[in-house]
Amino acid sequence: MPATRPATTIAPVAVVGGGLAGITAALALAEAGCPVTLYEARPRLGGAAHSFQRGGLTVDNGQHVFLRCCTAYRGLLDRLGGTALVSLQNRFDVRVLGGAGRSGRLRRASLPGPLHFVPALAGYRLLGPGDRIQALRGSLALSRLDPADPVLDTMTFGSWLAAHGQGAPVRQALWDLLAVAALNTGVEEVALGPAVKVFKTALLGRPDAADLGIPLVPLGRLHDTAAQEAIARRGGVVRLSAKVTAIEPDAVIVDGVRTKASAVVVATRHEQAATLVPAGAAPGRDAWSALDASPIINVHALYDRPVMRMPFVAVTGSPVQWVFDKTRVAGLGKGQYLAVSVSVADTWIDRPTADIRAAFVPELRSVFPAAREARLTDFFVTRERRATFRQAPGSGALRPHGATRWPGLYLAGAWTDTGWPDTMEGAVRSGLHAARLVRHHVRHQESAS
Structure with a gap:
C-alpha cells in the first residue's frame, strides 16, 4: 500500500491593520477559505472612518462619501451587508453656496x-x-x-x-x-x-459615475461591527487592541509574542508600514515617508433648531467647505447637527477649538441665515492629522506595489500604487490585490508541501 502523505496545517495569514484595506484583505481571504487573523492595535476597526460616543450621540470622526464609480468600495459594502445602509443619488446633484447669498447647482443631465x-x-x-x-x-x-x-x-x-x-x-x-x-x-x-x-x-x-453616496448610519456600524461579523462568519479571526511590532519571514510579533503566519499583509498607514517592513524586504521603504501627509478636520456644530434645509451643500469662498446634516445618523432627537468637512486643513489642525469656533460660527451664520436666530448647543472639532498622503508632484513615483522582495509579505493601503488617489476606493482595491497575491502564495506553499 502506498504511503499516505501526512496532512499539513498552514498557519493563518496575518493581516496587520484594521482600516478598509485590512478589512478587505481579511474578508477576501476568509471568503476564499484561507485561515486569516486580522490584527488591529486600536479597540475598533475602520481606520480613519470610525465613530465614537459623545453625550448620547454617535459621532463620526469625519464625513466620508463615495461615488457610484467606486465599484470596489460598493462591493465591500455589499459583502458587509451595508448596501441598504447608504444613500446613493440617482443623479449627481450638488448645491453650491457662494458669497453674498449667491448659489449655484451642479447637476448632471441625462x-x-x-x-x-x-x-x-x-x-x-x-x-x-x-x-x-x-x-x-x-x-x-x-x-x-x-x-x-x-x-x-x-x-x-x-x-x-x-x-x-x-x-x-x-x-x-x-x-x-x-x-x-x-x-x-x-x-x-x-x-x-x-x-x-x-x-x-x-x-x-x-x-452616472459621480453620483454621490452617503452613509445613513454611523461609520462604526458600516466599517467596524459589520466588518467584524462578516469576517467571523467566514471563519476569520479579528484581534483588537493587538499591536504587531515586528515581522519575520514566517511570523509576526504581536504584543511581544511570536505568532506563526503563512503570509503577512501590512495594511497600516505608510509611516507605520515603513517601520514594520524589514529593509531587506523593501529597499525603497524609506521613500514612503517622503509621501508626507495632509490633514482634515471636521467641525461639529449642534443647533437648537434646523438651520440647513438640504442634506448637504458645498461652499466656496469660505473656510466652510462641505456641510452635512448628521442629525439622524448621530441620533439627535431635537434641533440639527451639522458636520463641516474641511480638507487640506493645515491652517486649522493645530489651532485650539476656541479659535476654530471663533472663525467658523460666524461663517456658518453667513452661509445659513437661519443660524443667526438659532442657539448653538454644542461645538467640537475632530482632527485627522494624517488623513491622506499629500498627493503632490513626485508622490506617484514613491507609491510601492503590493508585492515585496519577501515571498509571502505584501502591502495594502490607499498609499500603495493602486492607480487611484488616496481614497476609500483605493484602500479597498489595494486590499483585494493583496489578497490575490496571498492566495497565489498559499497555493504555491500547499503544492510544495
Whole structure:
C-alpha cells in the first residue's frame, strides 16, 4: 500500500491593520477559505472612518462619501451587508453656496458621457458666461489626458489650469471646490495625475459615475461591527487592541509574542508600514515617508433648531467647505447637527477649538441665515492629522506595489500604487490585490508541501 502523505496545517495569514484595506484583505481571504487573523492595535476597526460616543450621540470622526464609480468600495459594502445602509443619488446633484447669498447647482443631465456634464457647467450660476466657456474648454482638454502618464506626476494641476486659461473664478468655484474634497490637496499643490484620474473617472466618463453616496448610519456600524461579523462568519479571526511590532519571514510579533503566519499583509498607514517592513524586504521603504501627509478636520456644530434645509451643500469662498446634516445618523432627537468637512486643513489642525469656533460660527451664520436666530448647543472639532498622503508632484513615483522582495509579505493601503488617489476606493482595491497575491502564495506553499 502506498504511503499516505501526512496532512499539513498552514498557519493563518496575518493581516496587520484594521482600516478598509485590512478589512478587505481579511474578508477576501476568509471568503476564499484561507485561515486569516486580522490584527488591529486600536479597540475598533475602520481606520480613519470610525465613530465614537459623545453625550448620547454617535459621532463620526469625519464625513466620508463615495461615488457610484467606486465599484470596489460598493462591493465591500455589499459583502458587509451595508448596501441598504447608504444613500446613493440617482443623479449627481450638488448645491453650491457662494458669497453674498449667491448659489449655484451642479447637476448632471441625462446625456451620454462626457456630454452629461456640459449643461451643468453651462448653467452654473456661480460663474459668469465667459468663465463657463473657460470651464468647458478646460474639461475638454482634461479629458484628453491619461492619468497613468508619468509626466503628469511631475507637474501641478494648478500649473496646468493656468496654461489652459482657467482663471481664478473658475478655479475657486469649480476645480478647487471638487479637487480639495476628492484629493485633500489644493489645485496649486496636487499633482496633475491624480487630479486627472478623479475628473476623468467621475465627471468626464460614464454619466452616472459621480453620483454621490452617503452613509445613513454611523461609520462604526458600516466599517467596524459589520466588518467584524462578516469576517467571523467566514471563519476569520479579528484581534483588537493587538499591536504587531515586528515581522519575520514566517511570523509576526504581536504584543511581544511570536505568532506563526503563512503570509503577512501590512495594511497600516505608510509611516507605520515603513517601520514594520524589514529593509531587506523593501529597499525603497524609506521613500514612503517622503509621501508626507495632509490633514482634515471636521467641525461639529449642534443647533437648537434646523438651520440647513438640504442634506448637504458645498461652499466656496469660505473656510466652510462641505456641510452635512448628521442629525439622524448621530441620533439627535431635537434641533440639527451639522458636520463641516474641511480638507487640506493645515491652517486649522493645530489651532485650539476656541479659535476654530471663533472663525467658523460666524461663517456658518453667513452661509445659513437661519443660524443667526438659532442657539448653538454644542461645538467640537475632530482632527485627522494624517488623513491622506499629500498627493503632490513626485508622490506617484514613491507609491510601492503590493508585492515585496519577501515571498509571502505584501502591502495594502490607499498609499500603495493602486492607480487611484488616496481614497476609500483605493484602500479597498489595494486590499483585494493583496489578497490575490496571498492566495497565489498559499497555493504555491500547499503544492510544495
